[in-house]
Amino acid sequence: MSIASLKKAFIAASILAAAVPGIAQAHGGGGAIDPNGDNASATILAGVNCSGGTDFLVAQVRDDSGFVPGLLLSLHLQKGQQMTSVTDTVSGDNFASAEAHLAGGDGHYYMSLTKTAAGARNFDVTWHCMNNNGDHTDTEIGVYQVQ
Numbered sequence: 001m002s003i004a005s006l007k008k009a010f011i012a013a014s015i016l017a018a019a020v021p022g023i024a025q026a027h028g029g030g031g032a033i034d035p036n037g038d039n040a041s042a043t044i045l046a047g048v049n050c051s052g053g054t055d056f057l058v059a060q061v062r063d064d065s066g067f068v069p070g071l072l073l074s075l076h077l078q079k080g081q082q083m084t085s086v087t088d089t090v091s092g093d094n095f096a097s098a099e100a101h102l103a104g105g106d107g108h109y110y111m112s113l114t115k116t117a118a119g120a121r122n123f124d125v126t127w128h129c130m131n132n133n134g135d136h137t138d139t140e141i142g143v144y145q146v147q
Helices: 003-017
Strands: 027-033 043-050 056-063 073-079 082-088 100-102 107-115 121-130 139-146
Touching: 027 043, 027 139, 043 121, 056 073, 056 082, 056 107, 073 100, 073 121, 082 100, 107 121, 121 139
Parallel strands: none
Antiparallel strands: 027 121, 043 107, 043 139, 056 100, 056 121, 073 082, 073 107
16 A cells, blocks of 8 residues: 555544544544645545434534645535535634535535645534534534545
């Protein structure tokens, strides 16, 4: 296995390790995107499955790296023909972005993380499948791509 493959496997494992495998009520995880700092279009793509009774998926991102002007992280949620995004507008300030909220009901959502320029970034993402009563519904996640 190459060093690049090992890095990708480690990053994916670190994202999932923060979440209980299988079904849980809420999730969070973190890792690194573009650890070599040379891929301005680096993307992490995951799938979130929300159980029956879910009305929406809510998520936010926090850039845990030091401040770099113009280098920001954005989190995107997509289900069917609906999509929303949110950006952590100040990297390294220890505050998460606003919440992205996508009312797509139960089923499969895509969640992706992108950045605005080349540069290694450490991040933390939280996501919750919720119903309109404010209750968490069961959540499963799978990571599809780590660049």
